[in-house]
Amino acid sequence: MLVIKNLRVSIDNQEILKGIDLEVNAGEVHAIMGPNGSGKSTLASVLAGRDLYQITSGKVLYKGEDLLEKSPEERAKEGLFLGFQYPIEIPGVSMANFMRTAMNEIRKYKGLEPLTSSEFLKKMREKKDLIEISSSLTNRSVNEGFSGGEKKKNEIFQMAMFEPELAILDETDSGLDIDALRIVARGVNNMKSPLNSTIVITHYQRLLEYIVPDFVHVLYNGRIVKSGGKDLALLLEEKGYEWVRSESVNM
Amino acid sequence: MSTITNISLEEHFLDLYRKNSSDIADNSAPLMNSFRENAIARLEELKFPLNGNEAYKYADIGSVFKQDLVKTFASQKISFNIREIFHCDVPDLNTEPLLLVNGRFYNNGLKYKKLPGGIIAGSLLQAANDYPEIVEKHYGRYAGESEDGLVALNTAFAQDGIFIYAPPGARMEEPVQIVNIMISEKGLMAQHRNLFVAAEGAELNVVICDHTLSAHSFLTNSVNEVYAGKGSQVNLTKIQNEHNGSSQITHSYYHQEGDSNLVSNIISLHGGFIRNNVNVKLNGEHAENHSTGLYLSDQGQYIDNFVFIDHASPNCFSNQLYKGVLDDTARGAFTGRILVRRDAQKTNAYQSNNNMLLTNNAKIYSRPQLEIYADDVKCSHGSTVGQLDENALFYLRSRGINYREARLMMMFAFAHDVIQNIKVMSLRNRIDDLVNKRLRGELSRCNNCSLQCG
Ligand SMILES: Nc1ncnc2c1ncn2[C@@H]1O[C@H](COP(=O)(O)OP(=O)(O)OP(=O)(O)O)[C@@H](O)[C@H]1O
Ligand SMILES: [Mg+2]
Secondary structure (H helix, E strand, O other), X not given: OEEEEEEEEEEOOEEEEEEEEEEEOOOOEEEEEOOOXXXXXXXXXXXXXXXXXXXXXXXXXXXXXXXXXXXXXXXXXXXXXXXXXXXXXXXXXXXXXXXXXXXXXXXXXXXXXXXXXXXXXXXXXXXXXXXXXXXXXXXXEEOOOOOHHHHHHHHHHHXXXXXXXXXXXXXXXXXXXXXXXXXXXXXXXXXXXXOOEEEEEOOOXXXXXHOOXXXXXXXXXXXXXXXXXXXXXXXXXXXXXXXXXXXXXXX | OOOHHHOOHHHHHHHHHHHHHHHHHHOOOHHHHOOHHXXXXXXHHXXXXXXXXXXXXXXXXXXXXXXXXXXXXXXXXXXXXXXXXXXXXXXXXXXXXXXXXXXXXXXXXXXEEEEHHHEEEEEHHHHHHHOHHHHHHHOOOOOOOOOOHHHHHHHHHOOOOEEXXXXXXXXXXOOEEEEEEEOOOOOEEEOOEEEEEEOOOOEEEEEEEEEEOOOOOEEEEEEEEEEEOOOOEEEEEEEEEOOXXXXXXXXXXXXXXXXXXXXXXXXXXXXOEEEEEEEEEEOOOOOEEEEEEEEEEOOOOEEEEEEEEEEOOOOOEEEEEEEEEEOOOOEEEEEEEEEEOOOOOOEEEEEEEEEEEOOOOOEEEEEEEEEEOOOOXXXXXXXXXXOOOHHHHHHHHOOOOOHHHHHHHHHHHHHHHHHOOOOOHHHHHHHHHHHHHHHHOOOOOOOOOOOOOO
């Protein structure tokens, strides 16, 4: 599904990702952990197509095609979804209009008829119930005035609506209460199939109790310094990143 | 005719007046004529607001008035059937519009439009003769004190326009629509004058649409005088959609008595040179004014809004909200002047001007001017100039919405809160649609009534 080879990314001539290698196969759940500022969100943004960064070397293949030459909207249409660490408020653009426009653009790309109003509303209702997000949120402007947790929930709601093939969730669990955390996990697990993959970026082992990863990677200072199974997360929780640092020095 | 370049503008227009004064008078009403000599003297004294005039700092009035344009004062016989080339059917707004063609009331068999509640709408020239007691009481009363030479110019030359009167307590469901058309075989200048009167407790809704129906240069220098009586509710919407060879200067004077509420919306969709002066006098306690504007300019268009709110009584409220999107090499200016007089305690006055520049060559000059002489006052002003929010744009695109559409969604969102001020729902939806079309570049610049394409 996704193959990243020696990806190097800079911003203002400062190198942030210093050669990332990562392979995610269909049906897998990967967790990426790592200290603040290590480059997790940068990686996620680059994959989604934010043009703020200079890609100085490396390659990313998504479903066998060069991902980096595609526009952000093309990537979305090809089934890639980024759950933002900091979802953007867009006053004046209603959630419904936004979701419906996006949904139909994606359908058009796939050669499907646009959803009718009632089909769209039905789908909204269904996913709203699943994610337990209230209509008072979906009737407002995109993220406008949403609380931190509500914004995160809204990301998962969108994921549920778009049903992506590859979802990258950037700290979707931060700021969520315990119930919301379960709901988010439910949203992710609900989507899980041999055809879909998920990358969850998180600081907390707690989320991984609900969304059990096949692989855990530690991103440290722009590099993946350690990869392992779900137990790696437990080890990290116990020993902290200092341990990874000394490990990686020994490597 | 002497070319204007060799003589001063004042000389040109004074000369024009002298040579045509009998034509002007013969094709107008005695009441309007009685203001002319005085206005000419005023013009000589005030002069044209050219270089160095503070209020017109960014507007090149000289170039606009120096254009070689035909000025006619006799009643024109229009030799075409206006119905054939122009048909305005606004869904939900199924009223017959009143037409002003080149500044003159276009009589299509109907002298006045009479609406329920005793509301009368028709030609000002006619009304000055038929309803002298109303016209006399208001004509020239609010624009008369103006320090603007261009207002004096209008008073000296204006022969006709639209008159609307809503008697005490009258209710109005649908707005009266005025369609202001410029059409000619040669470049033309017109100066009309509108007078709207809402008596005590009356409701008055008016929509004015400005159009150019031929590709020539046009200049309009018009004056609107609006009287909002005690407790009245007045909703005015102006939609400007003229081609890039047109210049338009509109001077609006809103005189508001106590407890009145006046909402003014100016939607500038297209126009080569636009200057909108909005002068509000809050003349009684608890009067409320909302002056809003939306401008969408591109190419070399110039848009200039000048708002002056005179808080002359205590306990009044005013709110200005002007927003604009400027593309290409468009230039714009906004001046919001708030005067709170010494006795106008407990005034609430707010102002905000937000601009979005889509290129590095687009420009906006934004000036708040606050003069506050009372001490118990709540006043705020804010002005922003920005670009499209790249993060928001990325957010939309990351969901599959293409760049162009995402950009449009954001511009539309930016414009939307001005449109929300439009009180008449059917009109609001229609304007939503127009603005959407305009942003998509689907609105033709000329030869069409903006309200019919759809
Ligand atoms: N637009 C930017 N301009 C300058 N520096 C940036 C920019 N974006 C990211 N950086 C820097 O790149 C580094 C990696 O940032 P990134 O947001 O990817 O970290 P992260 O691993 O997601 O951290 P966190 O756990 O706090 O979310 C940080 O040092 C950050 O300051
Ligand atoms: Mg981050």
